[in-house]
Amino acid sequence: MSHDCISQRKDVWTGVGTTLENRQIADSTWKISIEAPEFAARVASGKFVMLRLVAGDDPLLGRPFAIYDADKTSGRVEVVYAVVGKGTKRLTALRPGDQLRLWGPLGNGWGVAQREKAPKNLVLVAGGVGNAPFYLLIKEQLEAAKKDPANAPKITYVFGARSAERLSCVEEFRALGVDVRIATEDGSAGTKGFVTDALPEILPEDVDPADVQLLCCGPSPMLRALAKYSAARGFECWTSLESPMACGLGICFSCVVDWKTDDGTWDYKRTCIDGPVFDASRLRWD
Numbered sequence: 579m580s581h582d583c584i585s586q587r588k589d590v591w592t593g594v595g596t597t598l599e600n601r602q603i604a605d606s607t608w609k610i611s612i613e614a615p616e617f618a619a620r621v622a623s624g625k626f627v628m629l630r631l632v633a634g635d636d637p638l639l640g641r642p643f644a645i646y647d648a649d650k651t652s653g654r655v656e657v658v659y660a661v662v663g664k665g666t667k668r669l670t671a672l673r674p675g676d677q678l679r680l681w682g683p684l685g686n687g688w689g690v691a692q693r694e695k696a697p698k699n700l701v702l703v704a705g706g707v708g709n710a711p712f713y714l715l716i717k718e719q720l721e722a723a724k725k726d727p728a729n730a731p732k733i734t735y736v737f738g739a740r741s742a743e744r745l746s747c748v749e750e751f752r753a754l755g756v757d758v759r760i761a762t763e764d765g766s767a768g769t770k771g772f773v774t775d776a777l778p779e780i781l782p783e784d785v786d787p788a789d790v791q792l793l794c795c796g797p798s799p800m801l802r803a804l805a806k807y808s809a810a811r812g813f814e815c816w817t818s819l820e821s822p823m824a825c826g827l828g829i830c831f832s833c834v835v836d837w838k839t840d841d842g843t844w845d846y847k848r849t850c851i852d853g854p855v856f857d858a859s860r861l862r863w864d
Contacts, residue, residue, distance in 0.1 A: 589620065589683075590620075590681060590682060590683070590684065591614075591616050591617045591620055591680070591681070591682070591683075592679070592680065592681035593614070593616065593617070593679070593680065594632060594677045594678070594679055594680075595612040595613055595614035595617065595655070595677065595678060595679075595680050596612065596613045596614075596675065596676070596677055597610065597611070597612060597613075597672045597673065597674055597675065597676045597677070597678065598611040598612060598613050598654065598674060599611040599674060600669075600670065600672045600673065600674075602670075603658070603746045603747065604743060604744055604745055604746035605741075605743040605744050606660055606661050606662075606744070607658065607659070607660055607661070607707060607744070607746045608658070608659055608660075608661065608666075608669070608670055609646065609656060609657070609658050609659075609746075609747070610656070610657050610659070610669065610672065611654055611655070611656050612654070612655045612656075612657070612678070612680070613653055613654060613655075614653060614655050614680055615652075615653025616653075617648075617655055617680050617682065617683070618648040618649060618650050618652075618653045618654065618655050619650050619653075620682075620683050621645055621648035621650075621655070621683050621714070622683065622687045622688075622689060622714075622718075623645075623687055623688045623689075623711060623712075623714040623715035623717075623718050624644075624685070624686070624687035624688035624689070624690075624711050624714075624715060624818060624854070624855050625645055625682065625683035625684060625685045625686075625687040626642050626643060626644050626645060626682060626683065626684050626685050626711075626826075626854060627642070627643055627645055627655070627657065627680050627681070627682035627683060627684065628640035628641065628642055628643075628680070628681045628682055628684065628823075628826040629641055629643055629657070629669070629678055629679070629680060630678065630679045631665075631668060631669070631672075631678055631679075632677045632678055632679055639824050639825075640679070640681070640826065641665045641666065641669075642684075642823045642826055642850070643657045643658075643659050643710070644657070644658070644707075644710035644711040644795070644818070644854075645657060645682075645683060645710070645711070645714060646658045646710045646711075646713050646714065646747075647713050647714050647717075648714060655680075657710070658707055658709065658710040658746060658747065659707060659710075660706060660707045681826065682826070684826050684827070684850060684851070685849075685850060685851070685853060685854045685855070686851075686852070686853060686854070686855050687855060688711070688715050688793065688816075688818075688855055690816075690855050691791070691793060691816040691855060691857075693791065695729060696722075696729050696730065696731045697731050697788075697789055697790055697791040697814075698731060698732060698789040698790075699731060699732050699734070699780075699781065699785065699789055699790045699791070700719070700731035700732065700733050700734070700791055700793070701734045701736065701777075701780060701781065701790065701791070701792045701793070702715070702716070702733065702734070702735045702736065702792075702793050702794075703736045703738075703773050703777075703792060703793070703794040703795075703796070703800075703804060704735070704736070704737045704738070704773075704794070704795055704796055705737075705738045705739070705773060705795075705796025705797050705800040706738075706739060706744070706796055706797060707746070708794070708795035708796030708797070708800075708818070708820070709737055709746065709747055709751075709795075710795070711795050711818050712735065712751075712793075712795070713747065713750065713751065713754075715793070716733060716735070716751070716754050716756055717754065719731070719733060720754065720755070731791075732757070733756040733757065734756065734757045734759060734780050735751050735756050735757065735758050735759070736759045736760075736761065736773050736776050736777070736780070737751070737758070737759070737760055737761070737773075738760075738761040738762070738763075738772055738773035738776075738796070738800065739761075739762055739763075740762065740763050740764065741762050741763065741764045741766045741767075742762055742766040742767035743766075744762075745760065745762070745767060748760065759776045759779075759780065760776075761773050761775060761776045772800070772803065773796075773800060773804070774803050774804065774807055777807065781811070781813075787811060787812035787813050787814075790811075790813045790814070791813070791814045791815075791816070792804065792808055792813055792814070792815040792816070793815075793816050793817075793818070794815065794816070794817045794818070794858070795817065795818040795820070796820075797820070798820075801817045801819070801858070801863075802863045804817070804858070805817065805858040805859070805861065805863050806863065808858060808859075809858075809859060814857075815857075815858040815859065816855055816856065816857055816858060817855070817856055817858045817861070818853070818854045818855050819835065819849050819853055819854045819855075819856065820854075821833040821835065821849040821850075821853075821854070823849065823850050825850070826850045827850060827851065828848045828850055828851035831848065833848055833849035833850050834846040834847065834848055834849070835847055835849055835853070835856070835861060835862075836861065836862035837852075837856070837860055837861065837862075838859075838860040838861070838862070844862065
């Protein structure tokens, strides 16, 4: 699909943004800030953006990234990304003033998981760069709480990584004023172990499952463990998938996942347009 065709969708913007800042914030983790006012005006939490370098054609395709933050006033958009291949390695070379192409915001976002009445306990669980889609969500939740404080949920943010060197943006989340819990596999920060090891203290056995909602993003093994944990406890759980994508617009079918239909049979959903946020109980994990 051409960029002209993409731009005809009123909810999606395609164009060139300007790099404002691009710096390493943890081991193999970077944050890039981009000036793109028209894009920022359309953003909602949980949606993603396709980024592509303007110069050259290697890599040819754009890459999907969760949107960490967006300021509609300044037009500033922030993306947290892990350096895992050629595309993200080249992304680290961008300097202030350099341009890159954006199209989005794409996907359904966290709005698909929104209840008519907020849960008493909203638990956000992130692993690695799975922290990216939660920062803007918390800001939205805090803004909504100002309008209806009596029904505002208690927000707990649980962040897991291999070691303290892999933790990113922790102080930014703490500055929002939510309860932040850390888990590292080597025990160098927070609870030693996985994010699931930090949950019993947050969600004791006597908590009413109807009062709990888990939102998760991170590596597939972590999401699988959280889906099974939630099912066993009777918790509602939604996951934001990090599926590989080529187009971001549902054309290539490279990001399909198994989805349980209402009649119990299995079908396929495209992560880029049907997700990336899905009800964890309706995905095939085994």
